[in-house]
Amino acid sequence: MDDLVVQTDGLTKRYGERLAVDSVSMTVRRGEVYGFLGPNGAGKTTTLRMMLGLIRPTAGTASVLGRPAGRPDVIARVGALVEGPGFFPYLSGRDNLRTMARYRGLGDDAVDAALARVDLTDRAGDRFKAYSLGMKQRLGVASALMGEPELIVLDEPTNGLDPAGMADMRALVVSLARGGQTVLLSSHLLAEVQEICDRVGVINGGRLLREARVDELRGEATLRVRATPEDAAIAVAMRVAGEDAVRRTPHGLELGLPASAAPALVRDLVTAGVDVHEVSPTERSLEEVFFEMTTTAPTNAVPTEARVS
Amino acid sequence: MTAVIDNPMTRSTRAELLRLRKWPAVWVTVAVWVALALMFGYLFPYLSYRTGDLSFAGDGDTRAQLLVEMLPAALPTVLVQGLPMFGGALALVLGAIVAGNGYGWGTWKTVFTQGPSRPTTVGGSLVALTIAVVGILALTLVLFTGVSLVVAGVESQAVTWPAAGALLESFGGGFLVLEMWALLGYTLGTVARGPALAVGLGLVWALVVENLLRGVGALLGPVEAVTEVLPGTAGGSLVGALIDVSANPNETPGILDVLSGGQALVTVTAYCVGLVVLVLVLVRRRDVA
Ligand SMILES: Nc1ncnc2c1ncn2[C@@H]1O[C@H](COP(=O)(O)OP(=O)(O)OP(=O)(O)O)[C@@H](O)[C@H]1O
Ligand SMILES: [Mg+2]
Numbered sequence: 339m340d341d342l343v344v345q346t347d348g349l350t351k352r353y354g355e356r357l358a359v360d361s362v363s364m365t366v367r368r369g370e371v372y373g374f375l376g377p378n379g380a381g382k383t384t385t386l387r388m389m390l391g392l393i394r395p396t397a398g399t400a401s402v403l404g405r406p407a408g409r410p411d412v413i414a415r416v417g418a419l420v421e422g423p424g425f426f427p428y429l430s431g432r433d434n435l436r437t438m439a440r441y442r443g444l445g446d447d448a449v450d451a452a453l454a455r456v457d458l459t460d461r462a463g464d465r466f467k468a469y470s471l472g473m474k475q476r477l478g479v480a481s482a483l484m485g486e487p488e489l490i491v492l493d494e495p496t497n498g499l500d501p502a503g504m505a506d507m508r509a510l511v512v513s514l515a516r517g518g519q520t521v522l523l524s525s526h527l528l529a530e531v532q533e534i535c536d537r538v539g540v541i542n543g544g545r546l547l548r549e550a551r552v553d554e555l556r557g558e559a560t561l562r563v564r565a566t567p568e569d570a571a572i573a574v575a576m577r578v579a580g581e582d583a584v585r586r587t588p589h590g591l592e593l594g595l596p597a598s599a600a601p602a603l604v605r606d607l608v609t610a611g612v613d614v615h616e617v618s619p620t621e622r623s624l625e626e627v628f629f630e631m632t633t634t635a636p637t638n639a640v641p642t643e644a645r646v647s
Numbered sequence: 648m649t650a651v652i653d654n655p656m657t658r659s660t661r662a663e664l665l666r667l668r669k670w671p672a673v674w675v676t677v678a679v680w681v682a683l684a685l686m687f688g689y690l691f692p693y694l695s696y697r698t699g700d701l702s703f704a705g706d707g708d709t710r711a712q713l714l715v716e717m718l719p720a721a722l723p724t725v726l727v728q729g730l731p732m733f734g735g736a737l738a739l740v741l742g743a744i745v746a747g748n749g750y751g752w753g754t755w756k757t758v759f760t761q762g763p764s765r766p767t768t769v770g771g772s773l774v775a776l777t778i779a780v781v782g783i784l785a786l787t788l789v790l791f792t793g794v795s796l797v798v799a800g801v802e803s804q805a806v807t808w809p810a811a812g813a814l815l816e817s818f819g820g821g822f823l824v825l826e827m828w829a830l831l832g833y834t835l836g837t838v839a840r841g842p843a844l845a846v847g848l849g850l851v852w853a854l855v856v857e858n859l860l861r862g863v864g865a866l867l868g869p870v871e872a873v874t875e876v877l878p879g880t881a882g883g884s885l886v887g888a889l890i891d892v893s894a895n896p897n898e899t900p901g902i903l904d905v906l907s908g909g910q911a912l913v914t915v916t917a918y919c920v921g922l923v924v925l926v927l928v929l930v931r932r933r934d935v936a
Contacts, residue, residue: 390760393934410655414762421936424753426666433669440662441761441768443653481757 341368343489343520344389348398351384358384360544361398366489366522366537371515373535373552374524375624377632381544382524383421386493389522390418403488414442417487419495423478427467431458431477434466435484444485452480457506471498479507483514490514492523496530508534532556532624542632556622561600563607564590564616571612578603590616655763659771660778662758667775672744677783680737684787687733688725689794692717719795720807723817724890726788730821731883731901732854735828738780739849742832745776746926747842755935769930773923776833780825784818820889823915824882828853830922831878837926853879861905880905881914888912 344366351359359381366372376382387393389400391408400407403415425434435449442448453459456476461469469477475498482490495511496504504527511521511534525531531538532552539549548555565571568591575584575593583594595603597619607614667673696713715721749755758768799806831853835845857879864871874880883901888908906914 387934387936392756392759393936394932410762410764410767413760416760418760420756420760422753424755424757426670426754427752428670428672429666433665437662437666438757438761440658440665441758441763443658443762 343368344402346400349388349395349400350397351388352396357544362546364539364546364549366520368520369518370536371511371521371534373531373538374522375531375538375628376541377526380541382541383493386420386491415487416489417482418491419478419482420493423474425466428465430463430465432462435481438481439484442485448484452484455483456480472500472503475499489520494524496527528625528628540631547631555627556624559596559619559621561593561595562590562618562620563593565607565612565614570610571607574606574610578606655767656771659763659768660774663772663775667779676737676741680783683733684729687729688791689717714802717795717798718804719799720809722791722795723809723813725791726817727821727886727889730824731886734825735853735882736850738825738828739832739853740846742776742829743836743845743849744842746833747836747839747845750840759935765930766927769927776829777826780829781822784822784825817889820885824885827878827882827915827918830919834922834926837929875905876914878918881911884911885915
């Protein structure tokens with residue numbers, strides 16, 4: 339299918355006794371920003387390496403742009419930054435990109451465009467080894483962008499970037515997707531993924547736990563209400579939201595209502611003689627969902643005592 | 648220039664040439680090579696010629712002979728006489744750093760995700776290395792020609808040029824020997840995924856172990872049979888055949904007459920071909936992280 343840019347099937351990589359990636363089947367669709375999430379050592383980089391043909395799967399297959407991963411004709415249509423930028427330390431940033439551009443059959447105009455895109459033009463003449471961590475990272479992203487590849491794979495692109503750099507990177511990724519390119523990015527910065535990704539895959543201990551749209555994962559919006567007396571408040575809330583949609587939590591009540599329902603709810607509570615201390619719309623952040631998933635997952639990655647019940 | 652041939656192989660070669668051309672380590676290697684070659688080819692012989700101290704030049708030499716070997720007519724000999732020892736060692740270092748450093752820097756990873764297949768990418772790298780080897784030898788020839796002309800001028804000698812055939816043969820043979828050592832370094836750097844171990848083991852092998860084995864081989868038949876197929880023996884014998892070592896034996900270390908010229912040529916060529924195949928097979932399927 340042409341709208342599946344990446345499709346893996348039972349992708350597995352074993353290093354000795356350790357299953358680094360365990361039967362991962364994931365899909366990335368054309369034009370989307372896909373967030374690949376997981377804690378350290380989850381298997382993100384290993385999966386991406388298999389997609390790029392850098393390492394060979396122990397089992398399973400990966401297809402990219404409709405062809406088996408790692409074929410030269412596929413690789414030429416993919417731009418990648420995997421586990422940190424790898425460049426010649428003695429060459430300037432520009433000469434490093436010129437070298438890579440030659441492999442791709444691109445001219446110096448593609449190099450200059452990529453440098454400008456990551457805001458590195460000023461320092462392009464400096465040697466790579468003299469770059470700061472963030473500058474090295476940006477050069478790595480620049481090299482992944484050269485030649486407008488159909489799929490851009492970025493393994494923790496904001497690694498080492500300052501807050502402004504991170505914001506720039508997010509804007510860059512969004513603009514790439516707007517321009518029709520597909521972006522697959524791995525991260526453990528959930529706030530970032532939440533903001534820019536359309537879909538996410540959550541991996542832990544080598545297993546793909548879930549693959550879904552970001553809003554699906556975060557679930558329904560809720561209203562959090564602190565009001566006294568609580569019993570009276572619950573009675574009103576049940577009338578407004580339905581019996582099943584009211585939960586008692588240590589922080590007050592949690593109602594399965596959207597934020598737009600708040601004014602009517604408050605009116606009813608006040609009419610019933612209940613004192614309202616606080617009403618706030620809460621959306622579970624991806625971070626909460628992520629911690630729930632990665633700490634209760636049926637893997638041995640987390641010791642039992644550390645699990646949240 | 649719009650007429651350049653553009654295919655994955657030429658792209659890979661041009662990319663590799665770009666980064667080799669701008670690599671200080673390459674130029675350091677070239678500079679050391681040129682300095683050593685000039686020192687042993689002309690400077691020391693000239694000093695001993697001027698001072699009349701013949702201890703450096705070996706027992707059989709007369710001053711007249713020393714002078715003859717510094718004139719343009721002797722270029723085919725002088726060009727290759729340093730190759731078996733320091734020439735080979737430096738070529739090995741060059742090959743090892745070209746192949747090996749990319750694993751530590753992560754540059755092979757980056758290069759392998761650009762488009763050309765691995766055999767093409769590494770093939771381009773080998774072509775670039777070969778161009779560097781030819782370039783170094785050509786540079787040496789140009790320098791040597793200049794120096795020998797200066798010697799002829801200063802010593803008021805008539806300039807006679809060597810036969811073109813002899814010069815060509817010497818250049819070709821010298822190239823093969825250097826190429827073999829460079830490919831050996833490249834292979835070691837690829838196997839070790841780094842330059843340090845490759846350079847260390849390669850040099851110990853080329854400069855120490857082979858000589859020891861040849862020493863033992865003189866006493867033990869089976870060991871002798873093994874030493875005959877070693878790269879040092881093949882390279883040394885090829886150079887030995889080019890400069891007619893049997894006429895003045897024991898003059899330069901590393902130059903041998905163990906194998907005939909024909910045998911040596913076949914062995915050196917076989918090494919070159921075999922090492923290229925080995926590198927391509929190694930790189931084709933391995934995990935590069
Ligand atoms: N070459 C290797 N040899 C042995 N084990 C490896 C190798 N590469 C990765 N692993 C193991 O595989 C597992 C997954 O590693 P991977 O680098 O894919 O994790 P990751 O999700 O990218 O983590 P991080 O967020 O820290 O980058 C880890 O347990 C790691 O130790
Ligand atoms: Mg990683």
